[in-house]
Amino acid sequence: MNYLPLFTALPLLGAFLTPLLSKIFEKIGDIISTIITTLLLILSIYSTFLLPIFGNIYVYEIGKWSLSPIPLGIIFAFDSLSLLMVLAINLLSFACAIYSVRYLDGYTGRWKFWTLFLLMVAGLNGIAITGDLFNLFVFTEISAISSYALVAFGVEKEDLEASFKYQVIGEIGGLTILLAIALIYAKTSTLNMADIANTLTNENKGILFWFIVSLLTFGFLIKSALFPFHFWLPDAHSQAPAPISAMLSGIFIKILGIYSLSRLVFNIFGLNRSNAPHYFDILIVLGILSIIIAGFIALRQTNYKRLLAYSTISQVGYIFVGLGIGNFWGVVGALALLFAHALGKGLLFLTAGSVEKTSGTLNIEELCTSQKRLPFYGVIYTLGALSLAGVPPFLGFFPKLFLILGAIKEKMLGVGIVLGIFSVLTLAYLLKITNKVFTNKKEGEKVGVPISTIFSFLLLIGLIFILGVFYFNYLYPNLIEKAGEAIMRGIDYAKLVLMR
């Protein structure tokens, strides 16, 4: 599997080539980006067939600095959890890249968008495959800085204000993570994730350890917008251009916050429900507060994208409840919800972009009274909303089922009831848009749909439907169950990485 560095090297190559070549040809950015995202998607699908041959974990040493006797170099450790993340990143970025080709017709400086977009994809891929702690921080900052610039891309007043608020809050999180990394290095004097796991198991978990864990949790919870730290998300995700909102809500907050936190907490520090119950209880409490509060605020929104942004906070609360439950079904439910929400919420934000381009406004009341009929977008939106709310046989039904199963097995009936009730609330506020924007338009002009938009929508909705119907044939046993095992095996991750 020697092509593993290409996941970060290819988008970086595109990001450096685009400013150079766009001074000669005008639209070379579109061509380069679509080629690169297609190649990345092919590589990640090829990896799903290749990874089981290596025993579900593959270690790539950069510069061939060998891991024994002392791990000195940077490694890429690719296991089943990384595979699920890489697949989600490249699918969503492929769909968003193809969608953006027509969406960017109203913006100036097209090549800047493609450069920043490819840098963000390179950073996200790097976070998912790396096995070194400081490398994780560097890729986090690369993709975070690209996203700050992309949120402010269409330079209106509100975009700049949202980007400023997002930057200050996000960077405080980033600096807290750097402080925690400094303390980890002071304690273990190594930066390799597997070696840190080995060094920390033999020591007593005193005050410094819990200080480091709380600093890291604070930093990563800011990046993933859980309840007390979510104040940047509605502004940033509603003011960004639509494909960037889809990428941010769909995969960015998940990789930066949820994947990094679960990799560090489960695989490196080795915490699980039996030796640290209070930590996981805190995650469950914060998750439930997110679900409830963001769900109720979402009901009152009048802006299309802001409603979807509050819905994202609510679903991230579900994922944290799943991780906090801590047993196999909870973790599997969290990962399945991550994947289903990435595809579903990405689709919903892309429809928001198309509605904005055709009708010129995002206010739900104004769209209710406008005279344009949007049947294609309406059908796609409703199917995506049904998947997100957990209606069978779509992709979003199984995660909610796994979460409720996990809650019942852990004897937390209250949590299970809350999860069930708020799925219904999710359906309510998502269908509010269908009711007001897409229905009851008998007369009015019909709006045409460009081909690239049709392609990306059909790709996403087709995946949601087919992967949902054949869930237990393909998606669950190959990807999600193995990723759940990769988390639940805990500290054994270190033995597997250092043995290769």
Added chain:
Amino acid sequence: MKGMTVIVKTITKLLCGLIFLYGIYIIAHGHLTPGGGFAGGVIIAASFILLILAFGSEEFKEQMGYLYSSIFESVGGLLFLLIALFGLLLGISFFYNFLPKGKLFMLFSSGIIPLCNLAIGIKVGAGLFAIFLAIAASRFIIKE
């Protein structure tokens, strides 16, 4: 922005080339003395910024400055990435050290580190100069 007095202009004419040379020295000896790519790149950018600050931005062709710094920045980034990918093309590993390590304390030694320093120096110098132009020196680019 306006330029400065005659004294500053004369001294700048004498010094900016020396500052540029000092920056190249810091980049080239990055594997022997403290410094390296980033610090040398900042000094190179500082020599250009000194020129603009002393002579004023009306005398300066901002459009061409912006174009050239953008080109050099992309070239620096591409050079670094191609050095890294060269090992992958040879079939061995990403970032593999394909140059000989040489003797201690010589200028042409220690593998690919001087080349990487050069690429980083070009990229950082051009990048900082482009940031200065975009933020401070020219209202023309901001109005675009």
Added chain:
Amino acid sequence: MLPYIGCIILFLIGIYAILTKRNIIKIAIGFCLLEYAVNLFFALIGYKKGSLAPIYTQINQQRNFVDPIPQALVLTAIVIGLGTTALLLSVAIRLHEKYKTFDIKEIKRLKE
């Protein structure tokens, strides 16, 4: 112990500036202070008593060196901080052009 206390004080001053100041340029300066504090803390971790800077010279000395890895990591973190500060200040300047004020209490067009 004293340099570490200095780092913590600098960190607290940075957080105070971000939280209480109303001018967005002062918020950006508080942000730079926060970064200085974290980078300084990181670089101080590698210190060993009675050691030299980690550079091989042609004089053959048998002294210990301080840890060079935090220095390399801090170099990367300083460059990341440079990128972040540049972006923050560009957004602040464009904000001033659109809203005609630097006061953060006036820049609140996005509500609820």
